[in-house]
Amino acid sequence: xxxxxxxxxxxxxxxxxxxxxxxxxxxxxxxxxxxxxxxxxxxxxxxxxxxxxxxxxxxxxxxxxxxxxxxxxxxxxxxxxxxxxxxxxxxxxxxxxxxxxxxxxxxxxxxxxxxxxxxxxxxxxxxxxxxxxxxxxxxxxxxxxxxxxxxxxxxxxxxxxxxxxxxxxxxxxxxxxxxxxxxxxxxxxxxxxxxxxxxxxxxxxxxxxxxxxxxxxxxxxxxxxxxxxxxxxxxxxxxxxxxxxxxxxxxxxxxxxxxxxxxxxxxxxxxxxxxxxxxxxxxxxxxxxxxxxxxxxxxxxxxxxxxxxxxxxxxxxxxxxxxxxxxxxxxxxxxxxxxxxxxxxxxxxxxxxxxxxxxxxxxxxxxxxxxxxxxxxxxxxxxxxxxxxx
Numbered sequence: 045x046x047x048x049x050x051x052x053x054x055x056x057x058x059x060x061x062x063x064x065x066x067x068x069x070x071x072x073x074x075x076x077x078x079x080x081x082x083x084x085x086x087x088x089x090x091x092x093x094x095x096x097x098x099x100x101x102x103x104x105x106x107x108x109x110x111x112x113x114x115x116x117x118x119x120x121x122x123x124x125x126x127x128x129x130x131x132x133x134x135x136x137x138x139x140x141x142x143x144x145x146x147x148x149x150x151x152x153x154x155x156x157x158x159x160x161x162x163x164x165x166x167x168x169x170x171x172x173x174x175x176x177x178x179x180x181x182x183x184x185x186x187x188x189x190x191x192x193x194x195x196x197x198x199x200x201x202x203x204x205x206x207x208x209x210x211x212x213x214x215x216x217x218x219x220x221x222x223x224x225x226x227x228x229x230x231x232x233x234x235x236x237x238x239x240x241x242x243x244x245x246x247x248x249x250x251x252x253x254x255x256x257x258x259x260x261x262x263x264x265x266x267x268x269x270x271x272x273x274x275x276x277x278x279x280x281x282x283x284x285x286x287x288x289x290x291x292x293x294x295x296x297x298x299x300x301x302x303x304x305x306x307x308x309x310x311x312x313x314x315x316x317x318x319x320x321x322x323x324x325x326x327x328x329x330x331x332x333x334x335x336x337x338x339x340x341x342x343x344x345x346x347x348x349x350x351x352x353x354x355x356x357x358x359x360x361x362x363x364x365x366x367x368x369x370x371x372x373x374x375x376x377x378x379x380x381x382x383x384x385x386x387x388x389x390x391x392x393x394x395x396x397x398x399x400x401x402x403x404x405x406x407x408x409x410x411x412x413x414x415x416x417x418x419x420x421x422x423x424x425x426x427x428x429x430x431x432x433x434x
Contacts, residue, residue: 046155046307047324050317053152057161062087062350066152066159068180070173071335071385073264074346075180077150077159077171082141084161084169086182087350088134088247090264091339094418095219095240099126105413105422106403110431120431123424129417131359132239133197133215133348134264135224135247139169139184140191154328155307156300167257173332174295175302178269179287180262181295189258194233194249196224214352232284236277243267248280250288261287306331309378330374330382339418340386341370361416364429396420404431 058080059065065078065087076087101107104123141147141163151160161169167186174181197215216239224235234248245266252259261284265276287295307327314320333345342361349355361367367386374383390397394410397420401411404422413422415430424430 045311046304047328049153049155051321051324052154053321053325055150057147057149059150062347065347066150067329067332067345067347068152068157068159068171068173069332069346070175070178071333071346072178072338073173073180074333074348075171075173075262076347076350077161079139079147079161081147082143082145084139084141084147084184085350086137086139086171086180086262087347088136088262088264089346089348090134090245090266091342091346092266092268092418093132093134093239093245093348095128095130095132095216095243096417096419096421097128097240098421099123099128099424103403104424105400105431109404109406111406118426120422120424120427123422124415124426124430127219127354128240129358129360129419129421129423130219131342131344131348131355131418132245133350133355134245135197135215135235136195136350137182137247137249137260137262138193138195139182139189140193141184141189142187145187152328154324155303156296157303157328157332158296158299170292172296172299174287174299175306175331176298177283177287177295178263178265179283179295181287181292182260182262183257183292185257187257188253188255192233192249192251192258192260194226194235194247196226196235196237196247215350215354218354232281234277234280244276246276246280248277248284250281250284252288259288259292261285263287303331306379310376326373327377327379330377330379334371334374334382334385336381336384336388338385340367340389342418358417358423360423361418362429363412363414363416393420 059078062076065076068075074089079085146164148164149162158172169184171182224237226235231251236246247264250261263280263283265280270276333341344359371386397410397412401409414432415423415425
């Protein structure tokens with residue numbers, strides 16, 4: 045059975061930092077809803093946004109295997125000091141509501157995986173990341189939104205302040221990327237970011253204003269979506285257009301149906317209300333953050349830090365208690381698809397793990413790096429956990 049309303053996550057505004065936001069997601073895409081005053085933010089993320097360039101020597105673990113550096117205090121720490129490999133943030137959508145409006149509170153409806161921001165004039169903004177389509181929907185009722193901006197995570201934002209929590213534009217400028225190519229029309233905003241080694245990603249929002257409010261459809265695409273010759277901006281636009289054609293209520297109906305099936309897989313009742321709410325919220329994160337066919341959850345899931353810089357600890361995969369505890373409960377809860385995301389991921393990296401066992405440990409079998417990228421590259425770091433066999 046789905047969670048009861050009393051188990052919903054409720055937060056009083058203002059929320060001025062990404063880590064206190066309402067988390068939404070569909071396994072591949074993720075978002076954080078937060079804001080203060082008349083500013084509403086939706087931080088964007090996608091699980092496959094990575095810069096896989098190696099810091100220093102390419103395949104350095106082959107030149108510095110386990111046996112060759114015994115006795116050194118921290119033989120592989122220097123390879124973690126560079127910026128890459130690293131997870132990449134996807135940017136942010138920022139809405140400037142009517143100056144007379146102010147956000148009072150936020151709520152996450154766990155049963156429907158829908159976020160609600162209540163405004164002081166009685167109107168609401170609601171959002172969800174579709175469980176059945178690679179798109180997010182955001183609706184503001186009552187009034188038209190005067191201004192909104194799709195802020196890239198790629199180029200410098202011009203403020204000179206790359207640390208402020210309210211900034212997003214300078215996040216990956218340090219990686220040497222050119223500023224994102226942005227564009228807009230009457231009902232569209234978008235940007236396309238060139239990353240490393242031919243990788244690109246795109247964020248796009250389609251806008252529909254009416255006397256009843258403003259409706260937005262948001263898509264984040266990458267070159268991983270595209271067939272040869274296919275344009276990732278055209279793909280993002282088409283996904284937004286299909287969502288708009290179905291409207292908010294139509295998209296929400298399919299989304300809620302998926303989540304009803306998710307909650308029906310199991311349920312428990314715990315006498316202590318705080319523990320019950322925590323249990324329901326943790327299960328929700330499985331449904332929102334891990335889905336078969338999408339990358340499994342790294343350190344920050346599909347909610348990469350939106351604080352003006354690159355993600356803490358590179359947003360990587362720590363193959364120790366971090367990933368083990370993240371995925372320790374999916375079987376007992378019956379949420380097998382969430383766990384399959386991680387199992388399929390590890391299975392797909394079998395060739396890389398076999399080669400790593402041979403190159404680094406000089407043995408047959410499989411070994412996954414203790415700290416690794418989406419592609420299975422060792423990132424280095426403190427050797428007791430970064431290079432130990434998990």
